[in-house]
Each structure stands twice: as C-alpha cells, then as structure tokens.
Amino acid sequence: MVPRYTRPEMAAIWAPENRFRIWFEIEALAAEAMAKLGDIPPESARAIRAKGGAKLTAIGPADLERIDAIERETRHDVIAFLTWLAEAIGEDSRFVHLGMTSSDVLDTCFSVQLVQATDILLADVDAVMAALKARAFEHKHTLTIGRSHGIHAEPTSFGLKLAGHYAEFARNRARLVAARAEIATCAISGAVGTFAHLDPSIEAHVAEKLGLSVEPVSTQVIPRDRHAAYFCALGVVATGIERLATEVRHLQRSEVREAEEFFHPGQKGSSAMPHKRNPVLSENLTGLARIVRAAVTPALENVALWHERDISHSSVERAIAPDATVTLDFALARLAGMMEKLTIYPERMEANLGSLGGVVHSGEVLLALARAGILREDAYRIVQRSAMATWTQLGQPGGRDFRANLEADPEVAGRVPPALLDAAMESRQHLRQLDAIYSRVFGEPGPAA
Known part of the structure; x- marks a missing residue:
C-alpha cells in the first residue's frame, strides 16, 4: 500500500x-x-x-x-x-x-476482510454513479460529436456519453455484489477438510455469526477459484475507471477542449510552462487501473494449488489483496470527485460539431436521398462524393460546405426536396430517442428539453 x-x-x-x-x-x-x-x-x-x-x-x-x-x-x-x-x-x-488448522483461521479471516473491503468499494461505486447521473441529467440535451476511430461520426448528447458510463458502473456494482457473495465463505474443517477432529456444526456456527456461508468442500483451504473471480471483478471495475478517465483525457486535449478537470486556484501544471492545464487526475487513474489489473493474473495462478494445499498463494495474497482494494478504493473516490467538478464546455462541443462543414450528417442525408427515390448504392456514391469534396476543401479559399456541395451535384439538384435536406442536417434529431434510452438506464426519462 x-x-x-x-x-x-x-x-x-x-x-x-x-x-x-x-x-x-x-x-x-x-x-x-x-x-x-x-x-x-x-x-x-x-x-x-x-x-x-x-x-x-x-x-x-x-x-x-x-x-x-x-x-x-x-x-x-x-x-x-x-x-x-x-x-x-x-x-x-x-x-x-x-482440532483446527491455521488455514481455518487464515482463510476465514481473509473472507471477512474481503467482505469488509467490498462494502467500502460498493459505497465508492455508488458515489461514482451518483456523480455520473447528476451530470448526465445536467447535460442530457447538450449536443456533441460522437467519434468512432477517433474521427467525427454523428451528433450525440454529452449526457448520453455519461449515461453509458453510468450503465457500465451499474454492471460493475452487480459484479462486486456477486464477487462479495462468492468470497463470503468460511472453512473450519481441519487439516485436509475432512472434519477429522471437528463437528461441521462448529463451522456452521462460525459462518453464521460472521455473516458467511460454509464452504461446501474445502481442502486445507478455501478453493482459490473464488478469489480469482473476486480479483477479476476488481480488474473489470478498474478498467471501467480507465475507460472514463481516457474519455476525459481525450476531451481535454487542446485541439478538442470540450471538457477538462477542474483546475484549482493556485494549482500549477508544469514547472517549465506556466500555461499548462494537464489532465493529471485522469492520467493518474489510468495508472492506478493498471495496478489493480496487475492482481488478476497472480490470482488466477493461485487456483492450481498442489493437492489439498500448498503455500504458494499466501505471499501473493498478502500483496495483492491490500494493494488492489486500497488502490481501487482511492481510484473510485478520485473518479467521483473528478466527475462532480468536471468543467464542461458546450460551446466548444458546438464548434467542433460544425468544424467539418456538415459531413457528420452524411448518414442522415443518405437516408434522405433513398427516401427521395434514389437507389441506396447510388445515394451512397453521391453522398460520399460530396462529403469527400467537403473534406478535402476544408479551410481552403472557395471551399464549399457539405450542403452546398450536395446542392451543386446534378444528381441531387431537382431530385431531393430542400425540406428533406433541411431535416437531414438538423443535429437535434439524433437526440429524439433520449427519453427511451434514459428510461432504460435510470428508470426515468430525465429532464425535458
């Protein structure tokens, strides 16, 4: 630690x-x-x-x-x-x-400690989810550009991006609950698990009082597949943290600047460059996620112990259990605070949305041309031709935007009603199903536009 x-x-x-x-x-x-x-x-x-x-x-x-x-x-x-x-x-x-063996104490104690740790982690996840829900509702109708392969794709909502992360953490919460249940087991069964000098009711009494279940078949130890599943769950949670942190890091890049970590008064970003505002928290979270995931492979390798038990798992668990749970606890708390204070720039999102001259509406225009009676293959060719012309002319003198290139195309002019193009170029139509999506995620549609 x-x-x-x-x-x-x-x-x-x-x-x-x-x-x-x-x-x-x-x-x-x-x-x-x-x-x-x-x-x-x-x-x-x-x-x-x-x-x-x-x-x-x-x-x-x-x-x-x-x-x-x-x-x-x-x-x-x-x-x-x-x-x-x-x-x-x-x-x-x-x-x-x-009549007991050391592992009766060690393994049962380990179960209790992991349960105690998981209860803290569950509270941490709840805090992250609360922050994500609040910001998702706040920015439900904030238009931004969706990106695939790092390239502008189609308009979306910044709130919807956060709703996706909320849904992921809801799944992560369920994973932690399941991992807690799997690890919450007790073994008071003697040297090789036969209860040679103990009555099984002793194990049942200890388990009940500690809030654990009894291990159906223990050897000298509780089977380590339970622990492997537990640390795998921690690794998945950590990766969810990294995915959100990576999103923030990309959005904070100077060329994008759609969101950034809160910059505290008196904070400094660089010893050499006074202007710097670096995404240090999300970068830190990316690194911490690696530490948590580092526990996964050793935990999996602990499963294959010799016969009724060897001690090769012990040194591993003494290291990975405190390190993984402590690190994940810190990372979740940091993430919740970061998202609560995240600075969001809707005007930059709007500017970026229009920065490619309207080509981000190509998919909707494709459908508009098809509705106007043009075969889909022909429509695709026409739309791509106008989009590529727009793309290559961006920022050049005399360069036309996507709409102008479409209207200048002889295969579009006179065949596609302007009203269809007007509708196809309207960004907010992409948000028309938000109420349905929010109801799936949050159980309620959220704020109206």
Whole structure:
C-alpha cells in the first residue's frame, strides 16, 4: 500500500490489529460452538471470550511487537498469535484452536476482510454513479460529436456519453455484489477438510455469526477459484475507471477542449510552462487501473494449488489483496470527485460539431436521398462524393460546405426536396430517442428539453 493512494478506512481493514481481532473472533466463536457440543467446558469458552476479548480490544504496539517477536522464533504467524493469546487467557487456552488448522483461521479471516473491503468499494461505486447521473441529467440535451476511430461520426448528447458510463458502473456494482457473495465463505474443517477432529456444526456456527456461508468442500483451504473471480471483478471495475478517465483525457486535449478537470486556484501544471492545464487526475487513474489489473493474473495462478494445499498463494495474497482494494478504493473516490467538478464546455462541443462543414450528417442525408427515390448504392456514391469534396476543401479559399456541395451535384439538384435536406442536417434529431434510452438506464426519462 502506497500512502499517497491510501484512504484510512480501507487501510484499517488490512492493519494487523483488525486481522488479529478477526482471528480471535473466529477462535472464540469456535470455542462457543465446541462448548455447546460438550467438547469443552462452557466456563472455558466464556473465559476465552472475556480474557481474549479484553486483550484484543486493547491491543497496541507493544502487543504487535510481542507477536512479531514470537513469530521470529516460531516462523509461523498463527502459532505466534495463539502463543500471545495464551499468555492472556491462561489455563483455558488449551481449548483454543482445538482440532483446527491455521488455514481455518487464515482463510476465514481473509473472507471477512474481503467482505469488509467490498462494502467500502460498493459505497465508492455508488458515489461514482451518483456523480455520473447528476451530470448526465445536467447535460442530457447538450449536443456533441460522437467519434468512432477517433474521427467525427454523428451528433450525440454529452449526457448520453455519461449515461453509458453510468450503465457500465451499474454492471460493475452487480459484479462486486456477486464477487462479495462468492468470497463470503468460511472453512473450519481441519487439516485436509475432512472434519477429522471437528463437528461441521462448529463451522456452521462460525459462518453464521460472521455473516458467511460454509464452504461446501474445502481442502486445507478455501478453493482459490473464488478469489480469482473476486480479483477479476476488481480488474473489470478498474478498467471501467480507465475507460472514463481516457474519455476525459481525450476531451481535454487542446485541439478538442470540450471538457477538462477542474483546475484549482493556485494549482500549477508544469514547472517549465506556466500555461499548462494537464489532465493529471485522469492520467493518474489510468495508472492506478493498471495496478489493480496487475492482481488478476497472480490470482488466477493461485487456483492450481498442489493437492489439498500448498503455500504458494499466501505471499501473493498478502500483496495483492491490500494493494488492489486500497488502490481501487482511492481510484473510485478520485473518479467521483473528478466527475462532480468536471468543467464542461458546450460551446466548444458546438464548434467542433460544425468544424467539418456538415459531413457528420452524411448518414442522415443518405437516408434522405433513398427516401427521395434514389437507389441506396447510388445515394451512397453521391453522398460520399460530396462529403469527400467537403473534406478535402476544408479551410481552403472557395471551399464549399457539405450542403452546398450536395446542392451543386446534378444528381441531387431537382431530385431531393430542400425540406428533406433541411431535416437531414438538423443535429437535434439524433437526440429524439433520449427519453427511451434514459428510461432504460435510470428508470426515468430525465429532464425535458
């Protein structure tokens, strides 16, 4: 975790204090279930809860150092924790971790942490969606040019562009919900998953209290296909961030300048060029998305563990889980703020829309000629001829716009009523289905024109 890209709430999930509190909760819940079965004395389960709970509530730097010191000797993190815990609990500590294996604690804790992280990410996505919806409604009727291959295509609405990103984040939200459900699983099943020294009801009790489901078949670990799916979902969310950030970067280019990141008073864009207003936030988001996606391949490679378990996944997860969730949390929060304050220039959109002399209406003119009785193949040839003439004459003395070139074409003159060309050259006709699209996306048509 890089402090520059870390928010406190998400960082706290991966702090050792939180991890040890979850470990203790798993052990205490297991002891409670064992007491109900008669496997251990009820008073011992109560002592574990009371003494251990008090110790974990007050855990501080000295305790963390003590656990680290034990681990340096034992070379085993769970044993180090249990040894430290036994020092606080005393004689009843002999009933802690009874019949369990380290992965029962580690994997179940990992599930809890990923659930906690996902709840923050879901709130982050909600904030992004709220910002996108507000701006999509604000600019529902703001005309802009749609681009394909980076080239002017046909008129569209800037609000509709944002609505598309809103719909993508709605899908991303559903992916996170599904990933959360898949990862929210518990395994308290012993060394190789056979419950050799445990009753399955212990696992069920721990799972219920932690808000998890039970793993149908665990080995020594929870199967890593669940984790692979989880990190793949994070990667897709990150790519959605990058797609929107890339759009902003293109729109902020000096030649386009249809939108730009908010430039704060006192902000500076370059140490050498005082005029610079760079898209630093969206560029930053592009880079952060790469970091999140970097977790996907290692998570997939963690699936193929040896037999009932090897430890090759552990080092990977210690790195990618905090890094991916912390980075994605920061990126989503940054994206929400960026979109809330995004500066939008409708006048530049209008200027760019007309900058190619009207050729962006070629598709509508093609249909107008067909409606006037010209065969489609002939109509295409006629329209392309006028469009190419307009394109090559742009900015040249005597160059004609698309409409003038069409009207000068002998195959158009006298055959196509001017009213048809008038309608074909009207940009706002491209927005006539916005209410239907907005109703699909937002469940309401949004503001009227």
